[in-house]
Amino acid sequence: VRDAPILVLGADGYIGWPLSLALAARFPGREIVLADNFLRRRLVEEVGGQSIVPVPPIARRVAAAGEFLSISNLVHAEIDVASTELERLLAEVRPGVVFHLAHQASAPYSMRGAREAVLTLRNNEESNLRLLFALRDRHRDTHLVKLGSFGEYAKAGIDVAEGYFQPTFRGQAADRPVPYPREADDVYHVTKINDSAFIGMACRAWGLRVTDLMQSTIYGVRTAETARDPALGTRLDQDECFGTVVNRFVAQALVGHPLSVYGTGLQRTGLMYLRDAIDSLVELGDDVPAPGEHRVINHVAERGPCVLELAESVVAAAREIGVPAEIDRGTHDPRGEHLSQKPRHRVDAARLAGRATTPLAVALGELLADVAPHRDRVLSACVAPTIRWAP
Ligand SMILES: NC(=O)c1ccc[n+]([C@@H]2O[C@H](COP(=O)([O-])OP(=O)(O)OC[C@H]3O[C@@H](n4cnc5c(N)ncnc54)[C@H](O)[C@@H]3O)[C@@H](O)[C@H]2O)c1
Numbered sequence: 001v002r003d004a005p006i007l008v009l010g011a012d013g014y015i016g017w018p019l020s021l022a023l024a025a026r027f028p029g030r031e032i033v034l035a036d037n038f039l040r041r042r043l044v045e046e047v048g049g050q051s052i053v054p055v056p057p058i059a060r061r062v063a064a065a066g067e068f069l070s071i072s073n074l075v076h077a078e079i080d081v082a083s084t085e086l087e088r089l090l091a092e093v094r095p096g097v098v099f100h101l102a103h104q105a106s107a108p109y110s111m112r113g114a115r116e117a118v119l120t121l122r123n124n125e126e127s128n129l130r131l132l133f134a135l136r137d138r139h140r141d142t143h144l145v146k147l148g149s150f151g152e153y154a155k156a157g158i159d160v161a162e163g164y165f166q167p168t169f170r171g172q173a174a175d176r177p178v179p180y181p182r183e184a185d186d187v188y189h190v191t192k193i194n195d196s197a198f199i200g201m202a203c204r205a206w207g208l209r210v211t212d213l214m215q216s217t218i219y220g221v222r223t224a225e226t227a228r229d230p231a232l233g234t235r236l237d238q239d240e241c242f243g244t245v246v247n248r249f250v251a252q253a254l255v256g257h258p259l260s261v262y263g264t265g266l267q268r269t270g271l272m273y274l275r276d277a278i279d280s281l282v283e284l285g286d287d288v289p290a291p292g293e294h295r296v297i298n299h300v301a302e303r304g305p306c307v308l309e310l311a312e313s314v315v316a317a318a319r320e321i322g323v324p325a326e327i328d329r330g331t332h333d334p335r336g337e338h339l340s341q342k343p344r345h346r347v348d349a350a351r352l353a354g355r356a357t358t359p360l361a362v363a364l365g366e367l368l369a370d371v372a373p374h375r376d377r378v379l380s381a382c383v384a385p386t387i388r389w390a391p
Helices: 016-026 039-046 058-069 085-093 114-138 187-206 245-254 274-285 307-320 360-377
Strands: 006-009 032-036 074-078 097-100 143-149 209-215 217-219 259-261 271-273 294-299 327-329
Touching (some): 058 074, 097 114, 187 209, 217 245, 245 360
Parallel strands (some): 006 032, 097 143
């Protein structure tokens, strides 16, 4: 397994590209196979957005990795992961590790209408199921590292366990760990919940080896590899579908648009800086769980802040570099976020314990510096939200 190729599904994406570069740099003797069908590029165009950081086509990216990092072990395959092409690619590559990131990854997009909801459902669940069955039939010892979402968990005023817990109900204690409750209010997160349920089934029934990451929101664009040349950059979206919370606040700050804090802003969100997430993922690939173990990891570094506090941190970091940012709280509330106080639950993250992570203020300073040169690519029509899915 340790010398076998590594397959990255969704390798042209925001996380997939820097992950692929980091894997190629760390394991020069292993082939890193990049699979993507460019769905993300198409959908961002469909909603009228564009990545603020320019993203060259994949062939140029691979060439740039050779030019600026002397990386020669990247191979690109244009395939639809939610199709029989996946089985063919797996048979050809025989990977030791598969990173599965190939999803329609936007919650707002999945709630635009029935067409977008069905696209999300088919794409995400079909790819996940095809992958699990292919592993069962031909690649049982391959380690699957699957990107799930921290947004899968039901937040109901109790501490959040790491995937499984052993509850007591009416005085009766469960006799084994069971999945911590999951609940979501958008189609994208429901697909993530279903993925976790199917993965749990596949581990118990077939003895697969899976690491399932409850991934919190990632922000930032700088890794050891992407920083080497603009042609190696990863995408940073600004529109309300594909721009995630901190990345979008930074874009808004740089063009003098008030930071759009939805509702009261007291809703909590976990966060992880891109570089920290990539470093952890690279290590996890070769840390293979036992057969049948559904290893769930809460992949979240900043566990405490609410959205309003994050916006305040972005404002402070922007002011440090002379950008006079301000916050607009409550004008927009697409998800109906009416919390009157910040939730107090704790979040277990034992598997990340002891890992050094980049402090929020340092990461925000880097992010502002990385995005500022591209501020003329921020589209003013994109920065105010319009999709609403809750009364
Ligand atoms: N970015 C975050 O903050 C975050 C947080 C939690 C979870 N995640 C998860 O991490 C993974 C990667 O997210 P991302 O932010 O890099 O998103 P992304 O959209 O940039 O990356 C996904 C990539 O997969 C590709 N893809 C989608 N469907 C495909 C298919 N059927 N066949 C081939 N390629 C396909 C897309 O074109 C894209 O390049 C996703 O599963 C996402 O749900 C991301």
